[in-house]
Amino acid sequence: MENYRYLIIGNSTGGIGTVEGIRAVDPEGPIAVIGEETGPAYARPLISELLSGEKTQEQIFYRPSRFYPDNRVDLFSGTRAEDVDISGKLVRTGDGKTRGWEKLLLAVGGTPIVPEFEGRENPGVFTFTTREDALQIREYLHKRGGGKRVVILGGGLIGLKAAEAFRTRGLEVVMVELQDRVLAPVLDPASSRWLENILSREGISLRFQDTVVRAHTGRTGGFPLSVELKSGDSIPADLLLVAIGVRPRVELARASGLEVDRGIMVNQKMETSAAGIFSCGDAASIGDFFTGTNRPIPVWINAYWGGRVAGMNMAGEDREYEMGMMMNSLRIFGKPVISAGLVNPPAGGGVEVLQGEEKGSRRAFIIRDGRLMGFSILGEIQSAGILAALIRSRAEIGEFRPRLLKPDFNLLDLPRGFRQELREGRWNRSEKSTHV
Numbered sequence: 016m017e018n019y020r021y022l023i024i025g026n027s028t029g030g031i032g033t034v035e036g037i038r039a040v041d042p043e044g045p046i047a048v049i050g051e052e053t054g055p056a057y058a059r060p061l062i063s064e065l066l067s068g069e070k071t072q073e074q075i076f077y078r079p080s081r082f083y084p085d086n087r088v089d090l091f092s093g094t095r096a097e098d099v100d101i102s103g104k105l106v107r108t109g110d111g112k113t114r115g116w117e118k119l120l121l122a123v124g125g126t127p128i129v130p131e132f133e134g135r136e137n138p139g140v141f142t143f144t145t146r147e148d149a150l151q152i153r154e155y156l157h158k159r160g161g162g163k164r165v166v167i168l169g170g171g172l173i174g175l176k177a178a179e180a181f182r183t184r185g186l187e188v189v190m191v192e193l194q195d196r197v198l199a200p201v202l203d204p205a206s207s208r209w210l211e212n213i214l215s216r217e218g219i220s221l222r223f224q225d226t227v228v229r230a231h232t233g234r235t236g237g238f239p240l241s242v243e244l245k246s247g248d249s250i251p252a253d254l255l256l257v258a259i260g261v262r263p264r265v266e267l268a269r270a271s272g273l274e275v276d277r278g279i280m281v282n283q284k285m286e287t288s289a290a291g292i293f294s295c296g297d298a299a300s301i302g303d304f305f306t307g308t309n310r311p312i313p314v315w316i317n318a319y320w321g322g323r324v325a326g327m328n329m330a331g332e333d334r335e336y337e338m339g340m341m342m343n344s345l346r347i348f349g350k351p352v353i354s355a356g357l358v359n360p361p362a363g364g365g366v367e368v369l370q371g372e373e374k375g376s377r378r379a380f381i382i383r384d385g386r387l388m389g390f391s392i393l394g395e396i397q398s399a400g401i402l403a404a405l406i407r408s409r410a411e412i413g414e415f416r417p418r419l420l421k422p423d424f425n426l427l428d429l430p431r432g433f434r435q436e437l438r439e440g441r442w443n444r445s446e447k448s449t450h451v
C-alpha cells in the first residue's frame with residue numbers, strides 16, 4: 016500500500032490550488048492526486064471553447080504538462096475514490112487499491128442538476144460541465160451534419176457560455192430561463208437587461224419565466240427532439256442542453272461521517288469537521304463574507320484560493336481564507352462581465368444602488384451605510400480587483416464615491432492611506448495569516 020503525506024481527491028481547480036499551496040510551504044512531502052476524469056487537469060470554464068472548436072484539448076490544460084512531475088505529484092487519473100476511512104486514514108479507489116494519507120483534501124466539485132421532466136434521459140439531452148460533455152456534444156452534432164437548432168435550459172453562467180459556443184458553430188439558440196432575466200443570482204436587474212440586449216443582437220432567442228416539461232423524440236420538421244415548455248410552446252430542436260447549475264458532490268464526505276449541509280462544511284482554514292481533512296471548491300460549504308453563514312459558492316476563484324489556503328494549512332502553516340464572497344467573472348461575446356459581493360440585496364435597510372453607463376460600459380454599485388457591498392461591471396473591468404478589495408476592507412467610500420461610475424476609475428482615485436494598504440497586500444489577497 017502506498018502512503019502519502021498529502022492525498023488530494025479531485026484533479027481540477029481546487030486540487031491544483033491545493034498542490035500549489037502545499038508546495039509553497041513544503042517542497043518535498045509526497046503528494047498524490049486522485050482524479051475521476053482522465054488526463055491532466057483542464058480549465059473547466061474553457062470547455063465552451065472546446066465545444067465551439069476554438070480550442071483543442073491541449074489548449075485548455077490548466078497547467079503545463081510538466082506540472083505533475085515538476086511538483087513531484089503522483090497523479091492517478093481516470094480513478095475514482097470510492098471510500099474514505101477516517102480512523103484508518105485510508106482511501107479506497109475504483110481500481111481496487113488502497114492508499115494511506117496523513118492529510119486529506121476533497122475537491123470533488125459538483126454534479127449538474129437535472130430537473131424532473133419527461134424524456135430527460137432521451138438521446139439529444141445533455142448536460143455541460145465536463146470536457147467529455149463538450150466532446151460528446153460535438154460528436155453528436157457532427158453526426159447530424161452540424162445540427163440547426165438547440166434549446167438551452169438555464170440562463171446562468173454555464174448556459175450563456177454554451178450559447179456562445181453554439182452560436183459560434185452557427186446554430187440557432189433558444190434559451191429558456193425560469194427567472195425573468197439572465198444571470199439573476201449574480202447581476203443586478205438592469206445589468207441583466209443590458210446583457211440581454213447583447214444576447215439578442217447575437218441571435219439568441221430568450222424565453223423567460225418558462226421551463227421544460229417534456230423532451231420527446233420523434234421527428235418534428237426534420238428535428239429529432241421536440242422540447243415542450245410549461246407555457247405550452249413546443250420547440251423542435253437537435254439538442255436540449257440542461258444548464259441550471261451544479262449540486263456539491265457530498266456523497267463521499269457524508270458516507271465517511273464528515274459534517275455536511277448543502278456542501279462539505281469547512282471552517283476558515285478550509286478544514287472539515289474531522290481534523291486533518293480539508294475541502295474546497297464547488298463541493299465545500301464556506302463561511303459567507305457578509306453573513307458568516309456557510310454556503311457553497313461555486314465559482315472558480317473560490318476553488319483555487321480555497322485550495323491554496325487549505326494546502327498551506329495541510330503543510331503546517333496557519334492561514335485563513337476570508338474571501339467567502341461571490342465573485343463571478345466571464346467574457347460573453349467579447350464583453351467582459353464581472354460581479355462581486357451582494358448584487359441583489361434585500362430592499363430597504365439603508366441600501367442604495369449607484370449605477371451608470373458610459374462608453375459602452377455599464378457599472379452598478381450596491382452601497383450600504385456608506386460602504387461598498389457589491390458591484391456588477393460590464394465592459395471596462397480593469398478596476399474590479401480594487402473594488403473587490405474595497406468590499407473586503409469595509410472602508411467608507413465617501414470621498415471617491417462620484418468617481419466609482421467612471422470606466423477609468425483606478426488606484427489614484429483612492430485615499431493615499433488606503434492605496435498604501437493595498438500595496439502592502441492588506442485587502443487584495445484572498446488568504447491571510449492569522450498572525451498578520
Ligand SMILES: Cc1cc2nc3c(=O)[nH]c(=O)nc-3n(C[C@H](O)[C@H](O)[C@H](O)COP(=O)(O)OP(=O)(O)OC[C@H]3O[C@@H](n4cnc5c(N)ncnc54)[C@H](O)[C@@H]3O)c2cc1C
Pocket residue numbers: 024025026027028029030049050051052059060061062063094095096097122123124125143144145172173176264267295296297298313314315316318342343344345346
Ligand atoms: C461551462 C462552465 C463554465 C464556467 N465558467 C466559469 C466562469 O466563467 N467563471 C467562474 O468563476 N466559474 C466558472 N465555472 C465554474 C468553475 O469551473 C468551478 O467553480 C470550478 O471548476 C470548481 O473547481 P473544483 O475543483 O471545486 O471542482 P471541479 O472543477 O468540478 O472538479 C472536481 C473534480 O473532482 C473529480 N471527482 C469528483 N468525485 C471524485 C471521486 N470520488 N474520485 C476522484 N475524483 C472525483 C471530478 O471528476 C472533477 O474532475 C464554469 C463551469 C462550467 C462547467
